[in-house]
Amino acid sequence: xxxxxxxxxxxxxxxxxxxxxxxxxxxxxxxxxxxxxxxxxxxxxxxxxxxxxxxxxxxxxxxxxxxxxxxxxxxxxxxxxxxxxxxxxxxxxxxxxxxxxxxxxxxxxxxxxxxxxxxxxxxxxxxxxxxxxxxxxxxxxxxxxxxxxxxxxxxxxxxxxxxxxxxxxxxxxxxxxxxxxxxxxxxxxxxxxxxxxxxxxxxxxxxxxxxxxxxxxxxxxxxxxxxxxxxxxxxxxxxxxxxxxxxxxxxxxxxxxxxxxxxxxxxxxxxxxxxxxxxxxxxxxxxxxxxxx
Numbered sequence: 001x002x003x004x005x006x007x008x009x010x011x012x013x014x015x016x017x018x019x020x021x022x023x024x025x026x027x028x029x030x031x032x033x034x035x036x037x038x039x040x041x042x043x044x045x046x047x048x049x050x051x052x053x054x055x056x057x058x059x060x061x062x063x064x065x066x067x068x069x070x071x072x073x074x075x076x077x078x079x080x081x082x083x084x085x086x087x088x089x090x091x092x093x094x095x096x097x098x099x100x101x102x103x104x105x106x107x108x109x110x111x112x113x114x115x116x117x118x119x120x121x122x123x124x125x126x127x128x129x130x131x132x133x134x135x136x137x138x139x140x141x142x143x144x145x146x147x148x149x150x151x152x153x154x155x156x157x158x159x160x161x162x163x164x165x166x167x168x169x170x171x172x173x174x175x176x177x178x179x180x181x182x183x184x185x186x187x188x189x190x191x192x193x194x195x196x197x198x199x200x201x202x203x204x205x206x207x208x209x210x211x212x213x214x215x216x217x218x219x220x221x222x223x224x225x226x227x228x229x230x231x232x233x234x235x236x237x238x239x240x241x242x243x244x245x246x247x248x249x250x251x252x253x254x255x256x257x258x259x260x261x262x263x264x265x266x267x268x269x270x271x272x273x274x275x276x277x278x279x280x281x282x283x284x285x286x287x288x289x290x291x292x293x
Contacts, residue, residue, distance in 0.1 A: 010082045011071060018068040025061040028054060049106055056099040063088045063095065083148045090143035097136030100167065104129035107174045114181035121177050128170045135163035 032054040036047075066088035075081040108129065112122040142156045 014068060014071055018064050021064045022061055025057055028057045049102060052102055053099055056095050056102070060092055060095040060099070063092045067092065083150060085143045085147055085149060085152065087144055090140045093136050093143070094140040097133050097140075097163070100136075101129055101133040104132075104170055104174070107178070111174070111177045111181060114178070115184075121181070125170060125173050125177065128166050128173065132163055132166035132170060135159055135166060139163060 032050055035050055039046075067086050070086040070088065071081060104125065108122050108125045111125060112118070115121045139156065139160045142159070143152055146152050146155070
């Protein structure tokens with residue numbers, strides 16, 4: 001193999017990453033159908049978000065399987081193939097980024113309403129989420145254009161790393177701002193304090209999970225750099241944002257981890273007074289982080 005790279009650290013990592021991605025996608029599907037069954041009267045835009053996250057996560061999984069097929073079946077025994085980036089593998093990053101952006105945007109909107117339309121809280125989250133999406137799209141485009149890992153690592157690895165860092169930053173900000181906004185929604189006579197306590201704990205745990213996912217991916221990239229193993233495609237390419245946002249970041253997405261990590265949808269409803277109206281807050285599990293997405 002090129003430069004003595006082992007099968008276990010290259011094709012093996014791809015296979016394991018693909019299996020994990022498929023398993024997490026199954027969880028996303030189950031959570032999506034559970035949501036549909038439990039919350040049939042939710043607003044149409046919330047249902048649309050859930051459907052979008054599930055669809056994007058499914059497409060992500062299809063491209064993951066296509067990448068595994070390309071490496072292990074279509075080019076079986078061709079060790080030089082490990083340097084090549086199939087278009088299907090590059091597209092997994094784009095789908096994860098779109099899924100994660102949807103979940104981040106959902107949370108930015110919820111933070112905006114909970115904070116009584118505080119733009120100073122909402123804008124940083126939305127801005128960083130947008131930059132993270134741009135970084136992921138650039139990563140995908142350059143992977144397709146260059147077509148091989150050594151060239152990508154040499155010229156554009158920093159873009160991929162920035163994308164991971166931005167994803168971590170957004171997850172942290174979402175957790176902090178949601179906890180802050182929920183804490184400020186308390187009142188001396190409120191009968192919802194126990195629910196708010198549970199939501200704050202849930203938000204903290206959810207945000208911590210997606211942040212740890214992104215942090216581990218950054219650490220994995222650092223290890224690869226120290227070992228100069230530019231031929232080993234990171235398994236995180238196949239698992240990203242199963243953060244939750246599909247399962248959050250629902251790992252992301254809701255996030256998700258997807259979910260989508262995501263990361264796919266876990267909903268906690270409670271009535272909170274916003275601008276003299278009562279608004280139902282539907283919480284997407286940001287996983288997916290992406291993870292998934």
